[in-house]
Amino acid sequence: MSLTVPAPIDPGASLIAGFPFPFVEDRYRYSTNVSPSPSLVTTPAGQWGAAVVDVDAEYRRELAERKDILAKDPGRHVVLPHMRGAAWDALLTLMHELAVAYPGRMSLARTGPHRWLWENRVLDEVLEFTYGDERTLPDEPLGYIASQVQDDIVLLDQRADQLWGDAGVVTFAADWSFGFDVGMSFLEIHGPVPRLREEGIITRAHEFLKRLQPHQPYRRTNWTLTIGRRLDVSTELYPEWGPDREMIQRVDDVTFGRLVHLRVEVQHLIRLPESGAIMFLIRTYLLPLEHVAKVEPWRIRTAQVLAELPEDMADYKGIIKYKDRAAAWLQASGDLS
Amino acid sequence: MTALELVVTALDDPVPGVRSVTFAAADGSEVLPTYVPGSHLVVDCGGRTNAYSLTGDAVCPPTYSISVLRLDDGAGGSRWIHDELSVGDVVEARLPRSAFAPASKATRHLLVAGGIGVTPILSHVRAADQWGRDVQVLYAHREGRGAHVAELRELAGDRLELYTDQAGFVARLEEVLAAQPLGTHLYVCGPTAMMDHVLARAAELGWPPSRLHSERFGIDVLDPGEPFTVTVAESGTTLDVPSGTSLLEALLEAGHDIPNLCRQGVCGECRVPVVGGRPLHRDLFLTEDEKEAADVLMCCVSRADGPTLEVSLR
Amino acid sequence: MPKLEHTSVPLWATASPTVAPEPDCGGASYLLVGVGAQGREQVATWADALSGHPVARVVGDHADYVGVDLAAALAEAQVGVRVRIAGPVSSCLALRGVAVNAGVEDDELHVAATAKGTIDVWCSHCTSTSAVEAEIDDVVRCRGCGRSLLVYHHVSRRTGRFLGFQIDAEALPDGLSAEVAS
Numbered sequence: 130m131s132l133t134v135p136a137p138i139d140p141g142a143s144l145i146a147g148f149p150f151p152f153v154e155d156r157y158r159y160s161t162n163v164s165p166s167p168s169l170v171t172t173p174a175g176q177w178g179a180a181v182v183d184v185d186a187e188y189r190r191e192l193a194e195r196k197d198i199l200a201k202d203p204g205r206h207v208v209l210p211h212m213r214g215a216a217w218d219a220l221l222t223l224m225h226e227l228a229v230a231y232p233g234r235m236s237l238a239r240t241g242p243h244r245w246l247w248e249n250r251v252l253d254e255v256l257e258f259t260y261g262d263e264r265t266l267p268d269e270p271l272g273y274i275a276s277q278v279q280d281d282i283v284l285l286d287q288r289a290d291q292l293w294g295d296a297g298v299v300t301f302a303a304d305w306s307f308g309f310d311v312g313m314s315f316l317e318i319h320g321p322v323p324r325l326r327e328e329g330i331i332t333r334a335h336e337f338l339k340r341l342q343p344h345q346p347y348r349r350t351n352w353t354l355t356i357g358r359r360l361d362v363s364t365e366l367y368p369e370w371g372p373d374r375e376m377i378q379r380v381d382d383v384t385f386g387r388l389v390h391l392r393v394e395v396q397h398l399i400r401l402p403e404s405g406a407i408m409f410l411i412r413t414y415l416l417p418l419e420h421v422a423k424v425e426p427w428r429i430r431t432a433q434v435l436a437e438l439p440e441d442m443a444d445y446k447g448i449i450k451y452k453d454r455a456a457a458w459l460q461a462s463g464d465l466s
Numbered sequence: 467m468t469a470l471e472l473v474v475t476a477l478d479d480p481v482p483g484v485r486s487v488t489f490a491a492a493d494g495s496e497v498l499p500t501y502v503p504g505s506h507l508v509v510d511c512g513g514r515t516n517a518y519s520l521t522g523d524a525v526c527p528p529t530y531s532i533s534v535l536r537l538d539d540g541a542g543g544s545r546w547i548h549d550e551l552s553v554g555d556v557v558e559a560r561l562p563r564s565a566f567a568p569a570s571k572a573t574r575h576l577l578v579a580g581g582i583g584v585t586p587i588l589s590h591v592r593a594a595d596q597w598g599r600d601v602q603v604l605y606a607h608r609e610g611r612g613a614h615v616a617e618l619r620e621l622a623g624d625r626l627e628l629y630t631d632q633a634g635f636v637a638r639l640e641e642v643l644a645a646q647p648l649g650t651h652l653y654v655c656g657p658t659a660m661m662d663h664v665l666a667r668a669a670e671l672g673w674p675p676s677r678l679h680s681e682r683f684g685i686d687v688l689d690p691g692e693p694f695t696v697t698v699a700e701s702g703t704t705l706d707v708p709s710g711t712s713l714l715e716a717l718l719e720a721g722h723d724i725p726n727l728c729r730q731g732v733c734g735e736c737r738v739p740v741v742g743g744r745p746l747h748r749d750l751f752l753t754e755d756e757k758e759a760a761d762v763l764m765c766c767v768s769r770a771d772g773p774t775l776e777v778s779l780r
Numbered sequence: 781m782p783k784l785e786h787t788s789v790p791l792w793a794t795a796s797p798t799v800a801p802e803p804d805c806g807g808a809s810y811l812l813v814g815v816g817a818q819g820r821e822q823v824a825t826w827a828d829a830l831s832g833h834p835v836a837r838v839v840g841d842h843a844d845y846v847g848v849d850l851a852a853a854l855a856e857a858q859v860g861v862r863v864r865i866a867g868p869v870s871s872c873l874a875l876r877g878v879a880v881n882a883g884v885e886d887d888e889l890h891v892a893a894t895a896k897g898t899i900d901v902w903c904s905h906c907t908s909t910s911a912v913e914a915e916i917d918d919v920v921r922c923r924g925c926g927r928s929l930l931v932y933h934h935v936s937r938r939t940g941r942f943l944g945f946q947i948d949a950e951a952l953p954d955g956l957s958a959e960v961a962s
Contacts, residue, residue, distance in 0.1 A: 160734070164727045204907070211570045214597055239526065260525065261596065286570050289676045289886060306904050312938040313788050320787030320934065336750045337732040344499050344561055345468070347728070364904045364945050368927065371949030402500035403525050405567040571883060648857040649883040672808030672860025676885040
């Protein structure tokens with residue numbers, strides 16, 4: 130039996146140009162780094178952040194992968210019964226955002242008091258539906274809208290001064306299990322992360338989320354490293370991708386730079402306007418170090434962040450076995466140019 | 467942007483003392499922003515800002531509707547709406563704010579309205595009808611002054627009970643509070659004394675706090691803060707920070723480059739040292755000790771406790 | 781490891797529980813649930829203290845059967861009820877799940893763990909659940925797939941199970957090497 134790692138793809142110019150480079154200084158610490166969205170960010174390679182939803186060159190491939198993952202493990206898609214209204218709210222909100230961001234390719238039109246016409250020309254789908262009537266959709270509403278966006282979606286119900294992760298479709302989890310966590314509070318879900326509670330970051334984030342108002346989306350970024358172009362690094366599949374962390378230590382430098390990816394999540398925090406639930410969107414981007422290195426400011430900064438990262442954070446992010454080599458690799462690639 | 471410009475498209479006086487106002491988007495948009503049932507609209511009423519519960523459809527509505535009780539001894543906002551506002555007038559408002567939302571886990575919604583407190587209750591009943599939720603509505607009002615009775619009757623049918631005598635209402639309340647299936651949530655809106663009574667009786671009958679929801683009018687209004695002046699220590703220049711403008715906005719407008727991110731007082735980016743005057747902390751970032759030391763403030767939300775403040779921007 | 785009180789593990793399910801808070805006495809009626817001998821004893825003590833108030837009891841030796849009876853009782857319950865659960869930790873976690881799924885709010889629920897005993901560990905890889913005598917941070921064998929699972933400090937509210945994941949997933953089996961898909 131051999132173990133295989135998903136091969137990297139050639140990112141192509143558009144994926145590099147749109148890459149949401151996450152580091153704003155030469156060291157990284159957890160913070161409540163929320164800011165209003167959308168908001169255009171210009172980078173040395175291009176720009177990102179002009180819309181709340183991002184459809185890029187990987188759209189079809191990632192949606193197909195999501196479909197496969199859900200077929201093998203339906204436990205990644207859960208909507209507790211009381212979240213039905215929030216699921217519809219998420220569907221309409223995301224359709225609206227897609228239509229605003231991509232007017233040539235997506236459109237949402239009202240055809241009656243509760244009737245809507247959705248067209249997605251990229252996937253060649255046309256759907257006329259009645260808001261609130263499941264019989265008019267091919268799938269449960271959250272499942273349907275998750276088939277239209279590359280983001281993972283979690284819906285949080287606000288009650289008793291807490292936020293509860295009571296619905297979601299999460300196929301690209303970075304080392305957590307949504308299927309296990311569903312029903313937990315925001316504070317419970319983040320319980321296992323070191324430093325966050327002690328430093329008050331989670332409490333502040335919690336307070337912030339509880340005060341979110343509709344029609345004013347916010348976003349933040351998160352990051353880690355992933356070996357291979359692997360979107361699904363959930364706890365469920367840990368036996369499959371865990372061994373990569375050993376394997377990566379034995380490969381040559383060229384392979385190292387091809388396989389180790391900088392993984393960035395652009396997370397959106399949106400108060401859904403009718404249900405009042407909070408929609409948490411997680412949009413994942415992967416760029417191999419060999420391409421990070423081609424953008425000089427990215428190369429230098431990423432090397433510094435990795436070299437300086439405290440051990441407990443590196444351990445929690447799962448990168449302790451290879452982050453020093455990644456820093457050295459990035460340092461060295463500058464010397465070659 | 468939280469500002470909303472609305473144009474009055476209809477005025478109606480459904481019962482004595484109550485004026486219903488219908489608004490559309492002043493820029494001609496076909497729909498107004500969706501809102502959570504039970505939300506209120508903050509309206510600039512000729513210089514005073516008041517909050518009124520929205521009563522109409524919540525999802526992509528073409529119009530917003532409120533119903534305002536005339537208060538002769540109020541601060542003047544309701545009088546302005548009754549006496550000054552005309553069809554065609556444009557008013558400044560803010561995006562609806564939700565502070566009285568239906569509980570999503572409730573398997574029954576017990577809705578209790580007193581007088582003009584019926585307005586957010588109507589919003590709940592409308593949503594319940596759309597989503598097929600189980601409701602029971604008790605509406606107590608003065609004889610001849612029950613606003614929105616016809617609409618409630620149409621939406622809730624025999625689940626609506628009307629009371630014009632206090633004794634009848636109080637007696638029925640006792641029965642109803644003692645006989646709700648586990649899963650029911652209670653919502654009450656009306657005069658303070660009535661709400662206090664309902665909530666006290668519910669607690670005495672064993673209702674836990676998590677199942678009790680109330681909307682007290684006039685309290686949950688955004689606080690634009692008192693105006694003050696700020697002096698920048700390095701240059702000695704003084705700027706005005708009017709009510710409704712944040713210290714951060716005033717400094718940015720004057721050309722100062724202040725790092726900022728969330729604009730909500732949680733991230734800590736806009737920290738500015740205070741060298742004179744006393745800060746009024748409204749943030750969620752500083753510790754109690756840091757707030758007490760009073761030598762720094764988060765300028766995106768915090769203000770001056772007093773007429774002036776001096777900050778250092780080095 | 782972060783402080784356990786910052787995690788999803790309820791205080792009463794930890795290895796060294798702190799002094800339990802007093803149960804709420806503001807209810808209109810009480811549903812007392814006990815599993816095992818000590819659970820029954822606790823229920824009796826509570827019932828004595830609540831004499832004069834409407835009290836219903838659900839007791840038994842197996843959490844599964846008690847869970848069925850509890851769900852039935854909750855289906856008939858009215859607002860004003862307070863639910864108290866006593867028994868070994870795994871029973872408490874499972875019955876809390878029953879209560880939560882039936883719509884009981886946290887401020888209507890009180891749990892008193894009487895003993896440690898077995899816990900339920902959910903294998904995130906094969907999705908089977910193993911009942912084991914273990915504590916957080918122990919390593920147990922999954923009854924479904926045989927993997928060695930770390931018992932993580934993460935508990936599901938709805939099922940009462942601890943999260944288990946393969947502790948040695950990052951070790952390559954002897955004699956094998958990883959290949960990269962070309």
